[in-house]
Amino acid sequence: MRSGSGGLRLEGVTVHRAGVPVVRDVGFAAPRGEVTVLLGPNGAGKTTLLEAVSGVLPVASGTVWLEDVDVTALLPEERVGHGLAHVEQGRTVFAELTVEENLRVATAGPVEEVYHLFPELERRRRLPAGRLSGGEQQMLVIGRALLMEPTMLMVDEISLGLAPVVVRRLVPVVRVLARRGVGVLMVEQFATIALRVADRAVVLDRGEVVYEGEPAGLERRVDLLHGAYLGRRGGAASSREGTP
C-alpha cells in the first residue's frame, strides 16, 4: 500500500512562517487512488504544509515528490502541470458569475462531469453563484478543481461553517475521485466524517506528525481523537457527530 503508486510523498519537510519552523520534519505519503485525511488542532500547521506542497510557501528543508518527480523547487503553476490541484482554505466562488460561468473559468472543455457529481449544481447552472447555499458553493469550488483533471487533489477545510448534514453530503465525494485514481489529501475539522471516508490518516500537532496510519487505528487512540488534538474548534461537534 505504501507509495510506489505515485501520488504525493513528503520527506523531512520543514516549513517556516516568519522565520519560525511551524512544520517540522514531516514525512508521509498520500498515494493515488486513496483518501488521506490530515487532522490536527488549530495552528498545527496543516494549511502551512499544504501551501508548501503547492509551492505557495517555500520549503526550508526536505523534499516534495509528485508522481515520483521532485517538485520541491518548482513554481506553483509548474506543480499544477504535474497534476496538482489545491482547494485553499477559505476559497470561494465568483458570486456575480453564474454556476456555469464559474465552471467555464476552469476549463474550455465540458463541465458535465461536475453536474454528474453534483446534480444540485446542474439545476442551478444559470443562477449567480452568490445565491447558492454554503454547501453548494463548496461543491462548485470542488467542481472547478476537478475540471483541472488533477492526479492529486488537496482540499483544505471545505466544511468550514457548514452544518454536519451538509458535510456528510460533501465529504464522501472524495471517495468517488479516489475510485477514479485521484489521490486526495484532505484537511478536515469534522474528524469522524473524514475518518469514515479515509484510507489513511495523519495527525499533525505543533508542526510534527504524531500519528500516521489506518483511520481505524486512530479511532482507538482516544487521546488523539478526543483530547487536545481535535477538540479545540468544532471538535466537540465533530466527535459527537456520527459517533455510533
Ligand SMILES: Nc1ncnc2c1ncn2[C@@H]1O[C@H](COP(=O)(O)OP(=O)(O)OP(=O)(O)O)[C@@H](O)[C@H]1O
Ligand atoms: N501568515 C502568517 N505569518 C506568520 N505566522 C503564521 C501565518 N499563518 C499562520 N501562522 C502560524 O503558523 C502556524 C501554523 O498555522 P496554520 O494556519 O498552518 O495551522 P492550521 O493547522 O492550518 O490551523 P487551522 O486549523 O486554524 O486552519 C500557527 O502557529 C500560526 O499562528
Ligand SMILES: [Mg+2]
Ligand atoms: Mg488551516
